[in-house]
Amino acid sequence: MNSGLSNHDGEEERNLGPQPIAQLLEALALSHHDLVAASTEQITHKMVAKAAKGRRLSRKVQVKVLNALNAATKQRFALSELFNYSGRP
Template structure:
């Protein structure tokens, strides 16, 4: 059985636009190993590991000063 890797645009992409954020803003806000490429892959719907999704969520929360959960940023 093959796992689908491309899952379409994620809620993260809409929220980045809503908050007027770029991938660089999340990378700059994070104190973890986070790359622009990872943010791009996350927004486009490329399947990420749970650990990578958690890094993106933490960075997004730091950049927006709000509290979002994984299920609010990713629909898989």
Template structure:
């Protein structure tokens, strides 16, 4: 197929050169996705206040959860250690099941 369109080849070539120059000018991200210590600590969460008011322990949430919620996850959630959205959802689900209420996730966590 020697009859291919030379202008099409030039467009592909210039596009690849352009993308390489854009990539070389972009900011290099750190190799780790870990948050800095000051970004991980969010302070005591509303969850802690609600649990105290309702006299719930971490064990109450763990036992109410149908998923693999651990005491460590609940402890971190209460203290304000940054959790992934999946972990926050698990804590939220367990809180809802343990209390029979349905607060929003934003009412349990302030981040």
């Protein structure tokens, strides 16, 4: 049975709009590939693209993207600096 949400409502919930990570990558002159290359975990270009576009990610993927950004920049960012929502469990 349908949970009461139409497909349109479900899309609204998954698409959260551009995230702070997109502006951060631009300001740091980093590409999606730079994060993938710097990562020591399994991370894909698609994961980084979804993160920047605001597609809802799991907490695990958010942390992988965060770790990749920290590795690429040699800085320590917090999840709240990259995303304006909490990831799915």
